[in-house]
Structures are given as structure tokens and as C-alpha cells.
Amino acid sequence: GPGRAQVAGGNLPNELQLAVEKHVKYIQSLDTRKDELEYWLTEHLRLNGVYWGLTALHLLGHPDALPRHETVEFVLSCQHDNGGFGPAPGHDPHMLYTVSAVQILVTVDALDELEKRGKTGREGVGRYIAQLQDRDDGSFAGDEWGETDTRFLFGALNALSLMRLLSYIDVTKAVAYVQACANFDGGYGVSPGAESHAGQIFVCVGALAIADRLDLVDKDRLGSWLSERQLNNGGLNGRPEKLEDVCYSWWVMSSLAMIGKLGWIDKDKLSKFILQCQDPELGGMADRPGDAVDVFHTVFGIAGLSLIGYPGLKPVDPIYCMPLEVVNRAVGR
Numbered sequence: 561g562p563g564r565a566q567v568a569g570g571n572l573p574n575e576l577q578l579a580v581e582k583h584v585k586y587i588q589s590l591d592t593r594k595d596e597l598e599y600w601l602t603e604h605l606r607l608n609g610v611y612w613g614l615t616a617l618h619l620l621g622h623p624d625a626l627p628r629h630e631t632v633e634f635v636l637s638c639q640h641d642n643g644g645f646g647p648a649p650g651h652d653p654h655m656l657y658t659v660s661a662v663q664i665l666v667t668v669d670a671l672d673e674l675e676k677r678g679k680t681g682r683e684g685v686g687r688y689i690a691q692l693q694d695r696d697d698g699s700f701a702g703d704e705w706g707e708t709d710t711r712f713l714f715g716a717l718n719a720l721s722l723m724r725l726l727s728y729i730d731v732t733k734a735v736a737y738v739q740a741c742a743n744f745d746g747g748y749g750v751s752p753g754a755e756s757h758a759g760q761i762f763v764c765v766g767a768l769a770i771a772d773r774l775d776l777v778d779k780d781r782l783g784s785w786l787s788e789r790q791l792n793n794g795g796l797n798g799r800p801e802k803l804e805d806v807c808y809s810w811w812v813m814s815s816l817a818m819i820g821k822l823g824w825i826d827k828d829k830l831s832k833f834i835l836q837c838q839d840p841e842l843g844g845m846a847d848r849p850g851d852a853v854d855v856f857h858t859v860f861g862i863a864g865l866s867l868i869g870y871p872g873l874k875p876v877d878p879i880y881c882m883p884l885e886v887v888n889r890a891v892g893r
């Protein structure tokens with residue numbers, strides 16, 4: 561009936577609708593909060609924050625809500641001569657921010673502006689990423705200090721495949737490293753022998769998906785471990801005995817989507833949980849109902865709703881956490 565949202569398989573009272581316009585205004589307001597201490601405390605994440613905000617706006621159907629020129633200028637201001645990107649001007653280059661930079665530039669279709677503006681172009685960025693791979697075990701470091709993590713391996717495959725430069729690295733060795741992180745419960749940990757964690761599962765399954773090696777995943781065993789993340793309140797946690805958290809909606813559901821088991825969780829209960837995490841007055845989403853909102857949980861809540869098929873949201877790619885139409889164009893699907 562009128563004022564009731566139609567979610568996959570059920571009706572919702574309209575206080576549980578996605579407050580699209582509020583979320584758009586919340587994200588647009590983020591870069592104007594330079595008077596708030598939090599703005600400066602999160603400077604070390606700034607380029608990630610632009611990727612999170614931009615992706616959320618695209619999924620909400622407002623791709624032009626951030627000024628394109630200023631967005632591209634900021635990304636370019638974070639690049640070093642070696643092709644890598646830091647989180648903000650003056651910060652050291654690192655894999656994580658280089659991946660966010662590529663995701664942003666591909667989303668706004670500005671990858672070729674690097675070269676045009678005398679910056680290090682697509683191939684140079686690819687070489688920066690490729691030189692972070694350990695050619696012996698296939699793992700990736702985050703920067704020259706050498707800390708390795710499957711987050712960096714996934715990030716490398718993510719950004720290189722978006723630039724069609726996967727040939728710059730040893731994909732076979734990277735797949736072997738992911739396999740070494742597989743556990744008997746079907747999940748993956750941060751390194752060989754580490755316990756399964758939904759975030760690590762997302763990056764390991766995502767890396768296998770990009771390498772077209774999902775045949776290596778024990779889909780039934782992993783599918784049941786992931787479906788057991790859903791709690792009575794409908795939310796998902798990242799490990800057994802942990803609290804529900806809206807960002808785990810994404811890490812768990814995108815992994816289930818990649819192995820074709822999205823039907824193994826209750827979508828209606830999850831969508832109600834995600835909608836309870838939004839601030840209907842100010843916009844934005846928190847990790848769980850009642851907590852302070854942030855742009856990180858806003859994008860992963862919206863991306864989770866998109867995977868569920870919440871009406872009015874643009875389709876999201878479960879591997880890249882980017883608009884599906886952007887990924888299809890970039891990787892040439």
C-alpha cells in the first residue's frame with residue numbers, strides 16, 4: 561500500500577525506508593566539515609573516504625553529487641612520482657590508497673587524465689603495484705616496509721584488473737598464496753594458519769574470483785560458515801560469538817554472492833537490520849542501530865542493500881564493491 565517500501569519478498573513500514581536524499585546530503589557534507597576534529601583525525605583514510613562516498617552516491621543513483629573536477633584534482637594530489645598514492649597530499653604511498661585512487665578514477669572515467677596532466681600514467685601505477693609482490697610466495701606487501709596481508713593481494717588484483725594490467729604480476733603464485741590461507745572450515749585467514757574472518761574471506765574469495773579460480777573454493781562448507789554469521793536480529797557478524805555490524809553485511813554477503821549462495825541468508829531480516837542502522841534525520845549509517853554514523857558503514861550498508869535487490873538502488877559488483885556498469889566497462893565484460 562502507499563508509504564510502504566517493497567523489499568524482496570515483503571512489505572516494510574515506511575519508517576524503515578532507505579532515506580536516499582538524506583544519505584546524499586550526508587555524503588556531500590563530509591568534505592565541508594573541516595571545523596570538526598574528526599575530519600583531521602581521519603586524514604589518514606581520506607582517499608578511502610572519497611572512494612566510499614563516491615561509490616555510495618553512484619549506488620544511490622546520484623553519480624554527479626560530488627564535483628568531478630575537484631574529486632579528480634584531489635586524487636591526483638595524492639600521487640607520488642613512483643606511481644603510488646597516499647591517503648592525502650604529503651602522506652607516503654601505500655597499496656590501499658593506490659587501489660582507492662584507481663577505483664575512483666575508473667568510476668569517474670578519468671584514468672587517462674593521469675598522463676594528460678603529466679602525472680605517472682596507468683602503466684606506471686601498474687608497475688608500482690606489481691613491485692609490491694613477493695615473487696617467491698606470491699604475497700603482496702602494503703608498502704616498502706614489507707608488512708604482508710591478503711587485503712593487499714586482493715587490492716592488487718582489484719586495481720590491476722580494472723586497468724587490464726593483470727599480466728604485470730604472477731597471478732598463479734598469488735592464487736597459491738590465497739590457497740595457503742584456506743582453513744578447514746572453508747574460510748580464509750589473514751595468513752596461513754590464521755583463523756577465518758569474514759573480511760579476510762571477502763578478500764581471498766574476491767582474489768580467486770578475479771583470477772577466475774573460484775573452482776578452488778569449498779562452496780558448501782564456506783557457504784554454511786558464512787550463513788551462520790546471521791544473528792536473530794537479522795544482522796551479520798564477522799566471526800562466531802561477535803556482535804552484528806552493518807559492514808559485515810557486505811563482507812559476508814558479497815562472499816556469498818561470489819560463490820552463488822546468497823539465498824543462504826534471510827534477506828528481509830538483513831535489510832530491516834541495515835535500515836535500522838541509518839540516521840533518518842541526518843543521513844548516514846552506523847555499524848549498528850544507535851551508534852554514530854560514518855561514511856564507511858554508509859557505503860557498505862547501501863552496497864549490502866543493493867546486493868539484496870533493494871528497490872531503486874543501482875546494481876553493485878560483489879567483487880569490486882563498485883557500480884556493476886562501471887566494472888563491466890572497465891574489465892571489458
Ligand SMILES: CN(C(=O)[C@H](Cc1cnc[nH]1)NC(=O)OCc1ccccc1)[C@@H](Cc1ccccc1)C(=O)N[C@@H](Cc1ccc(O)cc1)C(=O)NO
Pocket residue numbers: 605608656659711712714715758759760762763805807811847856
Ligand atoms: C581500517 N578499517 C578497519 O579496520 C575496519 C574497522 C571496523 C569497521 N567495523 C568493524 N571494524 N575493519 C574492516 O574493514 O574489516 C573488514 C576487513 C578486514 C580485513 C580484510 C578485509 C576487510 C576500515 C576503516 C575503518 C576504521 C575504523 C572504523 C571504521 C572504518 C577500512 O579501511 N577497511 C578496509 C578493508 C579493506 C582493505 C583492503 C581491501 O582490499 C579491502 C578491504 C576497506 O574497507 N577499504 O576500502
Ligand SMILES: [Zn+2]
Pocket residue numbers: 805806807808847857
Ligand atoms: Zn563495521
